[in-house]
Amino acid sequence: MGSELIFRGHEAQHVADTYSPKPPKPWASVTRPIGYLLREQRLVFVLVGIAIATVGFTLLPSSRSPYVNGNVPISNEYVRYDFDSSTHLTHKPAYERRFGLTNWNSGGKVPLGLKRKGLRIVVTGGAGFVGSHLVDRLIERGDSVIVVDNFFTGRKENVMHHFGNPRFELIRHDVVEPLLLEVDQIYHLACPASPVHYKFNPVKTIKTNVVGTLNMLGLAKRIGARFLLTSTSEVYGDPLQHPQVETYWGNVNPIGVRSCYDEGKRTAETLTMDYHRGAGVEVRIARIFNTYGPRMCIDDGRVVSNFVAQVKTIVYILYLYMSLKG
Numbered sequence: 001m002g003s004e005l006i007f008r009g010h011e012a013q014h015v016a017d018t019y020s021p022k023p024p025k026p027w028a029s030v031t032r033p034i035g036y037l038l039r040e041q042r043l044v045f046v047l048v049g050i051a052i053a054t055v056g057f058t059l060l061p062s063s064r065s066p067y068v069n070g071n072v073p074i075s076n077e078y079v080r081y082d083f084d085s086s087t088h089l090t091h092k093p094a095y096e097r098r099f100g101l102t103n104w105n106s107g108g109k110v111p112l113g114l115k116r117k118g119l120r121i122v123v124t125g126g127a128g129f130v131g132s133h134l135v136d137r138l139i140e141r142g143d144s145v146i147v148v149d150n151f152f153t154g155r156k157e158n159v160m161h162h163f164g165n166p167r168f169e170l171i172r173h174d175v176v177e178p179l180l181l182e183v184d185q186i187y188h189l190a191c192p193a194s195p196v197h198y199k200f201n202p203v204k205t206i207k208t209n210v211v212g213t214l215n216m217l218g219l220a221k222r223i224g225a226r227f228l229l230t231s232t233s234e235v236y237g238d239p240l241q242h243p244q245v246e247t248y249w250g251n252v253n254p255i256g257v258r259s260c261y262d263e264g265k266r267t268a269e270t271l272t273m274d275y276h277r278g279a280g281v282e283v284r285i286a287r288i289f290n291t292y293g294p295r296m297c298i299d300d301g302r303v304v305s306n307f308v309a310q311v312k313t314i315v316y317i318l319y320l321y322m323s324l325k326g
């Protein structure tokens with residue numbers, strides 16, 4: 001077998017003259033890329049890139065769910081209700097199915113570079129005093145709003161400035177009858193709020209609070225919508241605790257002339273929490289105390305409207321006195 005003389009330093013070695021491939025080095029598939037990375041400071045550049053990406057994503061605003069340890073931060077100043085966080089949601093809300101968003105904090109921070117997509121929202125009682133202002137805010141925020149109202153105390157004038165807006169719809173409907181809609185959120189305000197109105201037909205009042213709320217909660221469960229109940233300070237009845245905290249259970253007369261409203265709203269809260277714990281419906285409860293402002297009925301017998309009406313009467317009497325006195 002021929003051989004070729006190869007001079008290596010002080011000694012010559014004899015090698016065979018037929019090619020024989022080198023035996024593969026063990027771990028060559030591992031050591032080769034490592035060697036590639038280590039050459040020309042490539043590893044340093046990789047580590048710097050990872051560090052920049054980590055810092056960037058850490059500082060970017062996140063759209064995490066508003067739930068923190070089961071507490072739901074209701075933004076208004078009325079009441080923050082602690083929910084039982086042991087319940088796991090079994091539904092993906094409709095807007096998550098539609099937009100493929102998860103943990104989308106619909107009213108909160110929008111991830112950088114994304115325009116907030118409008119939601120589809122139904123507001124029961126949206127032609128009323130509080131409801132119509134809520135509708136204004138939602139339309140202004142870019143959402144599409146369906147108002148469901150039977151005009152028992154509400155007025156078309158409260159929402160007619162939205163007529164012609166393609167993102168606004170008005171349905172004359174009594175919530176004690178079931179309603180099928182595909183929306184992302186339900187704000188349930190339908191209920192007569194003033195003593196003058198709810199005492200007028202107490203059975204209808206409690207029916208709206210119980211059957212109407214059941215219908216809306218059933219809809220929320222069916223379509224995976226988030227549900228908000230506007231409750232009231234009347235759930236505390238004649239409170240023995242001042243000021244009331246949301247964990248105070250109240251002191252309510254179950255058989256009085258106001259019970260249709262007080263107990264009706266308490267039952268609505270019970271149903272809301274039962275759908276949350278039992279069916280995983282995402283809910284909010286806002287206990288609204290005395291409110292006042294544009295579109296309130298001056299003669300509805302509530303605290304602030306009574307006060308304003310009495311002041312107007314006194315001013316009118318003084319005006320008459322001064323004009324007659326000369």
Ligand SMILES: O=c1ccn([C@@H]2O[C@H](COP(=O)(O)OP(=O)(O)O[C@H]3OC[C@@H](O)[C@H](O)[C@H]3O)[C@@H](O)[C@H]2O)c(=O)[nH]1
Pocket residue numbers: 124125126127128129130131148149150151152153154155173174175189190191192193194208230231232288
């Ligand atoms: O059966 C009914 C009763 C009432 N409604 C409507 O519900 C709306 C209630 O509006 P109102 O102006 O009377 O009452 P407000 O807007 O002040 O209070 C409303 O929001 C706050 C909640 O605590 C009250 O319970 C709720 O009535 C009206 O538009 C009324 O027409 C129904 O749609 N169905």
